[in-house]
Structures are given as structure tokens and as C-alpha cells.
Amino acid sequence: MPKSLFRLYPPPYEEVSLKGLYLRELLNQRGSTERPFVYANFLTSLDGRIALEDAKGEPYLPKSLTTPDDFRLFLELQCQADCLITHGGYLRALSRGRLGNILQIGVHPLGADLLGWRIRQGLSPQPAVVIASASLDFPMPESIRKSGQSCYIATGEGADPVRVDFWRKQGYEVIFAGQGRMVEGGLLTSHLGRLGYRTIYLVAGPHMLDTMVRESRLSLLFQTITHQLMGGEAFSSLVPGPELGSFGHLRMVSLYYDPVAPTGAGQWFAQFECSGHESAGWR
């Protein structure tokens, strides 16, 4: 039987199918090259953890935060983008087998139907990939070239010129989108718009989320909140930077309830509009 959820907001309260829930958002139609539509998706516990740290101080994603239902929705969001932003840390984790591959559409059995959906929407089979990195020290996965994806490396003006040269010699375009070593959300989003991208899915971590929100470039935040108090003395939360003030004030657009998640705790699937986004000054 197809999995269903309960819509808690907006009214009316209603049972809805999980499959297709986020495809109906048609995010791929919301952006333009002048104002790319940037969205992100995070999993958190009720006490705000997105990751815990192991004994060596290495962050990891606890298994109990993830469920197949959440992953299906992640894939529905991913297939609507013409550009994915990931980062050096993910590529290092991927090469060590600590995280699975999320760089191509239609490869995971839970999202096998999504390549067809994407093509029916008039999108290219695979999105471009942008790798944000300050160190420029990461392995490039074979799958990007094999899938014919455009691939860019984004860094700051202060990046090591030897590393910049290394990637250019391998044929990659390096985008400078920050004054120091870090990538800044505003500069990167505007640059990607000039390259022709309209719908950008941030599949990076808390630092990229921080800069996108702080610079009013995030349009929508999707958040899965699992009903568990996780604890753990060392942890990461959504935004690592200083106090955000009104940049962090969000408006809830929808809220769905999944009472029977396989972890034994229920979960909410929430969607928030970022209030600062509309008034952001575009460069």
C-alpha cells in the first residue's frame, strides 16, 4: 500500500500520498537566471542536532535521523534542480564510503521514476554540480564525468593558487565567489545565474546553509524534524555562524506528519520560506 502522511498545515487536515508530495511543488519553475531559486533540505532531531561527533571529534550523521521516507522526499527535491551545490567535505566522505552517492538523478531504487519526471519537465537528464571548497583538497568522483554533468569548483579569492591551477589543468572551471578562502552565498548564486542556472539545490552542510541564509539567498528550507531527543555532548546544528537576527526568521509554508517512521519515532516534514529572500539586493 502506498505510504501516506497527514497534512497539518495549510488546512484542511488531510491524508496525502508521500510519493509525489514535493514533486507537486514544481520548484523547477520558480527561479530565473536573474534570481535563481535556491533551496535546501535538512534533517534534525527535536533538540536541534543535525550531526553528532565521534570520539575523534569527527562529525557523523546518526542513522536514526534518516528514514527511507525522508530520502524519497530528498530525491524528489533533488530531481527538480538544474544545479546541485555540494562541497569538498562530502566528496572526501564519499570516497571513504562514509556517505552514499547523491550526485545523479535516477540511480537510487527509491527514485528510479524521477529521471523520467525530470525529462518530462524539459530538464536536462542530470544537473550540473558545484563543489564548494576552501582547501580545494578533495577527490573528484568518476560519476560526474561519466554522467556528462557540467562541474564547477567554487572557492574564495584567497584559495591556494597551486590548487586552483591543479583543477584548471584537469579542465574544471574554478569560480571565485568569496573575498577570503570561503565561498559566499550571494556571489556564488549570482555567478550561477549568469551561467544560466535557475533552480539550485543546496546539498551541502551547515556552513553553506549559513552563508546562503545570512546573505538572503535561500528561498526555501525543507526540514525533516524527527521526534527524538538525541542528546550527545558534541554536535552540529543548522547554522554554525554568529547570531542571525531577522535573517533567520522564516514563514512556514507546509507541515506534514508521518506517525509511523521506521525508527519508532514519528517525524514532521516542514517547509519554510525565508523572509529576507524577497527583499535581497541582487548583484
Ligand SMILES: NC(=O)c1ccc[n+]([C@@H]2O[C@H](COP(=O)([O-])OP(=O)(O)OC[C@H]3O[C@@H](n4cnc5c(N)ncnc54)[C@H](OP(=O)(O)O)[C@@H]3O)[C@@H](O)[C@H]2O)c1
Ligand atoms: N542532518 C542533515 O540534514 C545534514 C546535512 C548536511 C550535513 N550533515 C552532517 O553535518 C556534519 C557537518 O556537515 P558537513 O561536513 O557536510 O558540512 P560543513 O561542516 O558545513 O562543511 C564541510 C566542508 O565543506 C566545505 N565548505 C563548506 N562551506 C564552505 C564555504 N562557504 N566555502 C568553501 N568551502 C565550504 C569545506 O570544504 P574544504 O575542507 O574542502 O574547504 C568544509 O570543510 C556532517 O557530519 C554531515 O554528515 C547533516
